[in-house]
Amino acid sequence: MSGADSRRPHGLLAVLRLHGNPSWAILTEPMPIRDQLTAAIATALADLGIAEVPESVRLERPAQPEHGDWSSNAALVCAKAAGRRPRDLAAELGDVLVAASLPHVRSVEIAGPGFVNLRLDPGWLDDVLVDVVAAGVESYARFDLGKGERVQVEFVSANPTGPLHVGNGWWGAYGDSVARLLERCGWSVSREYYVNDTGGQIRRLGESLLARRRGDPVPDEGYQGAYVADLARAYDGPDDVLVAGRWAAEKILANIQATCSSIGIVFDEWYSQASIEESGAVAEMVADLESRGLVDREDGALWLRSTKLGDTRDRVLVKSDGDATYLAGDLAYHRDKFIVRGFDRVIDVFGADHHGHVASLFAGVAALGVDPGRLEVKLGQMISLVDGGAAATMSKRAGNFVPLDDLVADIGPDATRLLSLMSSVDQATTLDLSVVRAQSMENPVFYVQYAHARIASIERKGAERGVDRLPIDDADLSVLRHPRELDLLRRLEELPDVVVAACATRAPARVTTWVRGLAGDFHGFYHDCQVLGPDVAPAVTQARLWLVEAARIGFAVALDLLGVHAPESM
RNA sequence: GCCCCCGUAGCUCAACUGGAUAGAGCAGCGGACUUCUAAUCCGCAGGUUGCAGGUUCGAUUCCUGCCGGGGGCGCCA
Numbered sequence: 001m002s003g004a005d006s007r008r009p010h011g012l013l014a015v016l017r018l019h020g021n022p023s024w025a026i027l028t029e030p031m032p033i034r035d036q037l038t039a040a041i042a043t044a045l046a047d048l049g050i051a052e053v054p055e056s057v058r059l060e061r062p063a064q065p066e067h068g069d070w071s072s073n074a075a076l077v078c079a080k081a082a083g084r085r086p087r088d089l090a091a092e093l094g095d096v097l098v099a100a101s102l103p104h105v106r107s108v109e110i111a112g113p114g115f116v117n118l119r120l121d122p123g124w125l126d127d128v129l130v131d132v133v134a135a136g137v138e139s140y141a142r143f144d145l146g147k148g149e150r151v152q153v154e155f156v157s158a159n160p161t162g163p164l165h166v167g168n169g170w171w172g173a174y175g176d177s178v179a180r181l182l183e184r185c186g187w188s189v190s191r192e193y194y195v196n197d198t199g200g201q202i203r204r205l206g207e208s209l210l211a212r213r214r215g216d217p218v219p220d221e222g223y224q225g226a227y228v229a230d231l232a233r234a235y236d237g238p239d240d241v242l243v244a245g246r247w248a249a250e251k252i253l254a255n256i257q258a259t260c261s262s263i264g265i266v267f268d269e270w271y272s273q274a275s276i277e278e279s280g281a282v283a284e285m286v287a288d289l290e291s292r293g294l295v296d297r298e299d300g301a302l303w304l305r306s307t308k309l310g311d312t313r314d315r316v317l318v319k320s321d322g323d324a325t326y327l328a329g330d331l332a333y334h335r336d337k338f339i340v341r342g343f344d345r346v347i348d349v350f351g352a353d354h355h356g357h358v359a360s361l362f363a364g365v366a367a368l369g370v371d372p373g374r375l376e377v378k379l380g381q382m383i384s385l386v387d388g389g390a391a392a393t394m395s396k397r398a399g400n401f402v403p404l405d406d407l408v409a410d411i412g413p414d415a416t417r418l419l420s421l422m423s424s425v426d427q428a429t430t431l432d433l434s435v436v437r438a439q440s441m442e443n444p445v446f447y448v449q450y451a452h453a454r455i456a457s458i459e460r461k462g463a464e465r466g467v468d469r470l471p472i473d474d475a476d477l478s479v480l481r482h483p484r485e486l487d488l489l490r491r492l493e494e495l496p497d498v499v500v501a502a503c504a505t506r507a508p509a510r511v512t513t514w515v516r517g518l519a520g521d522f523h524g525f526y527h528d529c530q531v532l533g534p535d536v537a538p539a540v541t542q543a544r545l546w547l548v549e550a551a552r553i554g555f556a557v558a559l560d561l562l563g564v565h566a567p568e569s570m
Numbered sequence: 571g572c573c574c575c576c577g578u579a580g581c582u583c584a585a586c587u588g589g590a591u592a593g594a595g596c597a598g599c600g601g602a603c604u605u606c607u608a609a610u611c612c613g614c615a616g617g618u619u620g621c622a623g624g625u626u627c628g629a630u631u632c633c634u635g636c637c638g639g640g641g642g643c644g645c646c647a
Contacts, residue, residue, distance in 0.1 A: 056588080064590065073589065076627060086627060112590050113627045159647065201647060273647095301645050312573075312643075319645040326647045355574055355642045381575055382640060423583055426575055428640055430582070435596085444595065446609050454607065461606045497586070505587055513584055516594075527602095527611045535605090548606095570609070 032131060033104060033124045034059065034070075034493075041072050041116075044096040048089070050078050061494070068109065068117035069124070075114040086114030125489040126477040132492050132550040133472055141496040141557050145503075146187030152337055153179045155349035156260065156267075157194040160249040161205045162225055162401075164259050166431065167351060169404040170420035171380035173563065175349040176265045177421055177508035178378075180561045185503045190343070193260075193267045194333060197249050198274040199326065206245025209235060225401075227252075246274075259405055263413045264563040273329045276336070282324050285332040285368070286317060294367050304331075306363035315360045327357070331364040338370045347376045347506070352428075355379055378506055381428040388434035402433065410437045414564045415445040421512045421562050444516060449567050451519040451526075452555045455548055456568040458531050462545065467532060469545040479543045484525040488547060491521045492554050499561070508562060515558040522551050 031039070038059050045053055054077050062071045075090035082089060093116050094108040104124040109117045132140050155175025158168045179189045208222035212232035218224050231248050238244075253270075260267070276282060286302065289295045294305050300320035304327070307314050317328040337346050350357070358377050366372045385402050408416050410433075419436065422444065423429050436443060462469070480489070494514065502510040530536050531544040559566045 058586095058589085060586070060589080062590075063586090063593090067590065071589085073628095076589085079627080115590070161647095196647060199647065299645080303645095316645045321645075323645085325645065330647095352575070352641045354647085356644090357642090357647085359573080359643090379574075379641085384640085424576095427583080428576060432582080435582085443609095447595080450607080450609050454610085458606050465606095494586080501586065507587090509584085510586080513586095513594090516584090520594080523610055524612095526606075527608095530606065532606050570607080 033120070033127060036103065037070055037072075037105075037118065040097060040100055040102050041074055041093070044093055044100070045074060045078065047096055048082075048092055050082055052081075054078065054081075061490070062115075062117065067111060067115070068107075068119040070118040070120065072116045072118075073114075075110075075116060079114065090114040090116050122481055122486060123478065125486055125493070126480070128489050128493045129477055129480070129546060129550050130472060132553055133546060135553075137553050137556045137560075140553055141499040142184055142186075143496075143500060144186035145500070146182065146185055148186065148188050149344045150188045150190070150342070151182055151345040151347065152190045152192055152341075152343040153182070153347045153349065154192045154194055154337075156256075156265070157196070157350075158256065159196045159201055160253040160256060161201050161223055162252060163227060164256055164404040165401045166385055166404055166407050167380070167383045169259075169263060169407065169416060170383050171349055171351060171425070172260060172265050173263060173417045173420040174378075174380060174425050174508065175347075177417075177511070177562055178347065178349070178503075178506050180563065181499065181503040181506075181508060181511075184499060184557075184561060190268045191266070192269040192271055194330075195253060195270055195272045195274075196326070197246065197253070197272050198277060198329070199323070202245035202249055203241050204245075205248050206241035206243070209244045209248050210239060210241065259408070262405075262408055263416055271333065273333070276329055276332050277324055281332040281336060282328050285335045286328065288335070289317075289367055292367065292369070304360075304364060304367065306360055306367065309363040309366045311359050311363035315364075327360055327364065330357070330361060331368065334361065334365055334370075334375070335368050338365070338374065339368070343374075345374050345376070347378065349378045349380060349425075352379045352381050376506070378425055380425045384428065384430045386430055386432045386434075388432070407433070407436075411443065412445075414449065415443055417563050418445040418448070418512065419443070421508050424507060424509050445564065446570070447523075448515055448519040448555075448559070448564070450570055451522040452552070452559070452566045453568065453570040454522070454526055455552045455555070458545075458548055461532055465532060467541065467545075469549070470542055472546050475542045475546055476539050477543050477546070479537075479540050480547060482525075482529050484521070484528045485544075485547060488518075488521045488525050488551060491518050492550055495554055495557065499557075502561075511558050511561050515555065515562070518551065518554050518558065525551075 041057075041059060042053055057072065057074045057077050059070055059072050062068060075093050076086045079086040079089050087110060090110045094110055097105070097108050097116070097118070104120040105118055106121050107119045109119065111117050153175055156164070156168055156172045158164055164172070176191065179191050182189045204219070204222050208218045208228050209232050211218050211222065212229050213235060218228065228248075231251055234251075235244060235247060237247055257270075286295065289304060294308065295302055295317065296305065297303070301316045302318035304315045304317050315327050316325050317331075318324055334346070337343050358379070361377065362372050362375065365375050415436070419431070480486070498510055498514045502508055525547075529544060531541060531548060555566050
């Protein structure tokens with residue numbers, strides 16, 4: 001269902017592609033240590049007669065410190081094809097790596113079932129610090145994997161029949177962060193909101209509005225929320241259901257737009273379903289499908305024979321009353337995305353309650369002659385809201401849902417975004433409003449932002465005391481050998497990998513996990529390693545100032561990907 | 571009945587797209603502030619990763635079945 005993901009750029013194959021045939025000579029070029037080790041392993045494998053390096057070969061940072069600084073599963077993965085026992089192959093691989101006398105590598109050990117563990121001198125982390133600082137916020141963990149490929153991310157797209165609810169905000173933050181990740185990895189991204197401003201729901205909205213204005217009870221199928229009454233008071237138009245509905249939808253949409261921007265979501269395009277129907281795009285799309293012999297008429301309606309394309313059932317495009325269905329509009333819309341506007345790839349973020357629509361969408365896109373691999377649909381699982389034990393719901397028609405605006409007013413935009421990006425989209429989550437409102441320790445945004453505020457505080461204090469940060473070339477980074485300092489550097493080294501993996505798997509939550517870890521490392525460092533002060537040697541102050549700067553860069557990159565602000569003080 | 575997602579510590583969630591001894595926060599207990607912000611740090615306790623098989627050198631991760639929860643199966647959107 002989801003399209004082909006981009007490959008990680010750090011695999012052995014990628015390095016070989018970048019640098020041509022394996023040769024020890026490539027190691028003379030300046031490269032991050034990770035790429036050097038990766039290339040070295042590829043070369044060593046080639047020396048051992050394994051030219052074809054499987055994609056599953058990895059160079060990883062082991063979870064256990066006893067397993068060294070870097071570890072590869074190469075021998076485990078290649079053993080069977082090479083007809084050798086994993087530990088034997090690992091031993092040979094280790095010998096070749098030792099003979100290569102790689103930079104920073106102190107020892108090579110074979111462990112467990114056949115891991116090759118590399119132990120480095122801490123100097124490799126000094127190189128990491130230099131890399132981070134040299135790249136800066138602009139370039140560190142930035143990639144050109146997308147090669148400028150144009151991708152559209154469609155998200156939120158909530159019906160303009162009421163304010164956004166908390167679930168919209170969660171999936172909205174998700175879609176926006178996926179867009180940010182794609183941008184950072186070199187894709188050209190367009191954020192789009194599909195406005196369902198037509199059809200029966202707009203009529204129902206109009207009916208509800210007019211009923212309110214007359215002082216009549218709102219119909220059972222109508223919208224009961226208090227916002228309808230507010231709108232009714234402001235409406236001075238005719239007693240026409242459609243006119244009233246469209247008027248209200250417009251007002252509501254303006255409110256939705258404001259809500260989105262309040263949590264840092266800005267769309268490039270608000271695409272109107274009504275405009276599609278009026279422009280004749282639906283008719284064009286139907287004609288396109290007719291020419292392919294995939295539609296016919298039955299019971300007065302026009303059907304897409306989507307079962308021919310893998311759907312579980314056929315779908316109606318034009319109802320017997322002559323109105324286009326939602327699917328028809330959406331297919332015309334997707335035809336516009338792929339064929340008219342020519343996006344290379346489209347990612348739709350829907351709520352899980354739209355699951356029933358997905359199969360027909362894919363079938364329809366295929367029917368239009370578009371490679372379905374270019375379409376990805378991410379379904380955000382449901383958010384259960386609990387308020388101090390009592391369940392809150394998200395029904396617009398019943399009018400008892402929790403508006404996103406209320407949550408943002410309670411806990412702020414940053415906490416809203418960070419909370420929503422804490423867990424995977426595939427994970428249905430439970431949010432206890434009473435707990436979150438309390439702004440207690442439950443709220444992780446403080447933990448992360450406080451770390452950044454401490455950085456800013458160090459910078460302020462340094463300026464007050466006249467401590468200048470001298471050029472990094474003049475700093476002796478080898479004084480950074482406290483476990484807290486090394487932890488921080490190891491964390492910073494991970495960010496590029498985290499960004500690529502988060503982007504490839506459309507999982508911004510990974511960035512959240514990482515930045516919380518960075519905050520933990522920084523708090524530990526802050527507690528144990530004073531930067532300024534009369535008892536700190538000047539050389540140590542200098543090195544630590546650069547370490548703090550690198551941490552600042554890490555926070556800035558990660559928090560920007562999440563759409564969370566990095567405050568100077570708290 | 572069929573399809574999708576999930577099931578991990580008391581609670582909310584992680585776990586580097588198959589790696590070695592499954593981690594954080596909160597809640598509980600006990601410690602650390604004359605310091606660049608204690609919204610912090612340190613320690614203790616907490617687990618048969620729903621159950622049973624399978625694939626693999628290796629499974630929370632992949633496959634099958636079952637149990638449980640959520641969502642979906644409209645000429646609604």
